[in-house]
Amino acid sequence: MKDVEISALTIKDIMDGRWTSDHMRFSHLFDDYLRGRLFPFSLEEPDFLPILQNICSKVIRKDIPMVSNLRFDDIEKIEKTLAFIGNSEVDGINFSSISRNLGITKYKAELFVKLLTQAFILNPIYPKGTNVLKEPKVLMFLPFRLLYKDWDQCIGAIREDFFAEMLTMKGYKFHYLKTKRGAKTPDFLVEYGNERVVIEVGGKGKGREQFKGIKVERKLILSHVSEGDSDKKPLSLLGFIK
Template structure:
């Protein structure tokens, strides 16, 4: 296939093709990793409310938080990546690039804290939690909906 062939925009594996098509139809979001010596495998989240078609709200709440965060960051036009470590230690969820500077984001519930930022050199860090508390690093998760 040459570069002018419309099929060249599609990856060679069927699974990759399906994921790309589902992303184009606003069902899935694909987030690539950032880091050194990591596999370039994407993290796939679902657009709201598709996850609730298969699971109850209580079972899906953690994944729904991440689905919401990814959807809002993408809608606002931010360039962002998921953080992946080489040894499986705890890392924050996302690395976001902005004109004003980079920052690192952790998405979660009430129990999230500074532990996830251990060893992270970025100065700007935030925890978007599914709680109404505002603290040193914590912000309510719903505020991501106001980015656009």
């Protein structure tokens, strides 16, 4: 325990650079947070992922059946659904792709995602755009993705998981951006008050190319960096939003 109190931030504070050195003094711990060192049981366990796997299995095999009217073979299908999502790239994971790849009905895909969302394992984010299929992009809560892929294989997805988890937990209204033909766009649109801001989430090399043609006035790049500049703000600052 450091017994340090740090003030909360708004999205506008982050965009306008209104944070202090206190907000960045623990940024060296950000990767550990993304890797799952947010759980108390991880603090004294060098390899805690097996514990997380056991927790995940208990949720699926014991907790979910207690609150839902599922058939026995549905439990295995839920595990396969989660494994499919965890092993896949983020883009294109929705009810239709889950149904198609696992050979289950779209109704079952929606049900399984709903149950795993209620268990705070999955985090579906719905799209914003014209003439787009109104299916969610299915993200995960930290750090469940690491049960299926190594850190280096899924760091891009983990950044999006973190972004979506922080805004979901604080009750922000936001969507992922999508075009009819799948053209590349920024990642998310956040709406708060009378403001709308388009946000791109990425690594150190992330630039402004994906904002071309975007008419929203406020645009923000949240990058996996320890210092911000005029174009990019540290992604870790989202851990302080109110």
